[in-house]
């Protein structure tokens with residue numbers, strides 16, 4: 001992406017003489033709106049990934065993208081990928097979409113895990129839908145034969161379901177979801193969004 005140099009300090013925030021952080025003018029909020037630098041500066045984007053998306057509740061899917069047990073869909077934000085899975089009629093879970101062996105992505109796009117088993121396409125390690133490992137090829141070869149189940153369980157991401165949306169949060173100790181959603185809860189409930197259904201997606205080439 002080419003970036004107009006007129007508005008952008010490519011170095012991002014800098015230290016002020018007083019030791020505080022000074023933002024480039026191109027990131028300032030103006031009386032008439034938000035400066036363009038916030039939208040196009042890679043340094044601002046990196047800060048968002050580091051300080052916002054890594055710890056905020058965010059919509060990752062609609063419930064009706066995963067209507068049946070074993071259904072999954074994936075969600076990407078920055079360099080992170082998450083797989084969202086319906087475990088049973090009342091349980092949705094989300095995992096880092098990464099095999100704990102060599103980091104292979106466990107799922108692409110959306111679909112259904114056959115026989116309710118998540119199987120890594122690389123060496124066939126296997127998990128149930130709750131993220132418990134069921135199979136490690138040549139298990140005795142790892143950690144001197146002392147591999148624990150917890151070592152190879154899928155790494156869960158925090159999940160909350162509200163109004164048909166599946167929210168995820170990468171922070172293991174996130175803000176309480178009820179507190180997060182409280183300011184907009186009445187508006188969303190008035191719109192009956194929970195009764196609406198998902199018909200198609202325009203995600204970045206994931207489906």
Ligand code: FES
Nearest residue numbers: 099101102120123
């Ligand atoms: S990378 Fe997944 S089983 Fe080896």
